[in-house]
Amino acid sequence: MLFECGFLVFVINARGEREEFDEGKVLRTCIRAGADRATAEEIAHKVASRVRDGMHTQHILKMTLGLLDKIGKPEIAAKYDLKGAMMRLGPAGFAFENFFAEVMQEIGYATKVRQIVQGLCLTHEVDIVAETKDQERFMVECKYRNYAGDYVGVKDALYxxxxxxxxxxxxxxxxxxxxxxxxxxxxxxxxxxxxxxxRCKGMKIMGWKQPKDASLSELIESKKLYPITVLRLIDNFAQKKLASAGLLLCRDIAQMSPEQLRNLTGIAKKKANTIVDEALKVCGVE
Amino acid sequence: MLFECGFLVFVINARGEREEFDEGKVLRTCIRAGADRATAEEIAHKVASRVRDGMHTQHILKMTLGLLDKIGKPEIAAKYDLKGAMMRLGPAGFAFENFFAEVMQEIGYATKVRQIVQGLCLTHEVDIVAETKDQERFMVECKYRNYAGDYVGVKDALYxxxxxxxxxxxxxxxxxxxxxxxxxxxxxxxxxxxxxxxRCKGMKIMGWKQPKDASLSELIESKKLYPITVLRLIDNFAQKKLASAGLLLCRDIAQMSPEQLRNLTGIAKKKANTIVDEALKVCGVE
Incomplete structure (x- = not known):
């Protein structure tokens, strides 16, 4: 941001690097999370006025979520922290494989996770085998990272x-x-x-913001394929119960009655009501 | 080993696993390191009598080296711990790349280390580019490991x-x-x-004991291509001086006079004498 006197504010990102604080990013993320423009501007302005040089982006995130809660928009807070929700899928990679398989189903693929397939020289565990209706078949390798500043390097692409x-x-x-x-x-x-x-080998890649026109975050947001880990009124215990019942997407919960959720997972009545209510708000069904 | 009463002794290897202590292995390693059969039997028997259940193989190695020193065979001790000498090449991988390039030269290849080569899609740093006289050209990837219990897995082979x-x-x-x-x-x-x-792809692999008939340890031993890190009367300072002067093999030092070594490296007279003397013994030139 630019203060009126013209000084830039630098913050520390997940990789520990200094970067310029960007008020516009807060604004855009609020809008993507479902806020109207006035709300987004209000939040972005409040955040900008509180940011100090050297502040960690994680701290700024918490502050933003707190502000969204305060103005009665917890469902926007939920979607605002979509990246964090992905990190909460872990620590093991299989939850991300299951989640991405559901994402692929949504865009027209039949999927099977963790399939053992015999190649010419080796037996491979393929994270997702995805097929179109025309029986085109794809091998999907998922690289789940627990740390926001981490990345996938060329050795993974080569292998x-x-x-x-x-x-x-x-x-x-x-x-x-x-x-x-x-x-x-x-x-x-x-x-x-x-x-x-x-690009050179014709291998399709999809990362959080890559490629620009068809990234994972864009796909999740445009199709409302929010993972259950966006829900903020959910504890670890409930999250495990939902995962055990094969419930990975908010949408699946939003389509249920609290009674159905209770029967399926054994989650207590009050908690089930809260979870379904938040899922409905996140998915924009009120 | 089998005690007379028939009990086995189990020791802890570099991977932290329990394995049966093998007196025959000490015997064979002594012989490979240049001991005559009587000396090898004497050492193996002494070691076996001192080994206790749960002892770490690293401890047994130290004991064996001490016994070899004691009977006036430090040059056998040097070669006995060839695996340890390889670990002392590290921690960075480039010393192993340089060393293996020299090994390849010995078996008839012209080599260049760390070459940048443009492929179809990417620019690669090839650890060693090796050529035969008939201009056959090989890409050599070196995987140096700092830890004896470590191994190279299939992802590395695939990439x-x-x-x-x-x-x-x-x-x-x-x-x-x-x-x-x-x-x-x-x-x-x-x-x-x-x-x-x-095997399936026609990729040549060479590990410490793989393949059985043409492993790295066998190649080093049969051609006496001992790295300078086998020398036991050498300190870190001298090792760095030798490496800076491009001296990686004992053989190169054994071919020098102490004066030449001094001039090339700046190592003090007494130390240079000791190093050349040990190198001569290790290479079997007395």
């Missing part, structure tokens, strides 16, 4: 491609079905050489 | 192969010279799926 090659050769040798393409997906970022390599 | 593919395709596109094959080398072990993958 993913080598697996795809082994499956392609495996198909020619009659060992496995045909795979028509390969995806590499992450909840964080890809390094620039991964982008270059993927 | 190494993907790099080779990118260079092969780069050659077809006229971006780089032709590479006729790919090697993957480590100072520790490969997992069994790496062996399987390498």
């Amino acid at each position: 993913t491609y080598a697996r795809f090659i082994d499956l392609t050769e495996g198909h020619i040798a009659g060992k496995c079905p045909r795979f028509d393409g390969v995806w590499l997906v992450t909840n964080t970022k890809f390094s620039s050489d991964v982008e270059e390599y993927a | 190494t192969y993907a790099r080779f593919i990118d260079l092969t395709e780069g050659h077809i596109a006229g971006k780089c010279p032709r590479f006729d094959g790919v090697w993957l080398v480590t100072n520790t072990k490969f997992s069994s799926d790496v062996e399987e993958y390498a």
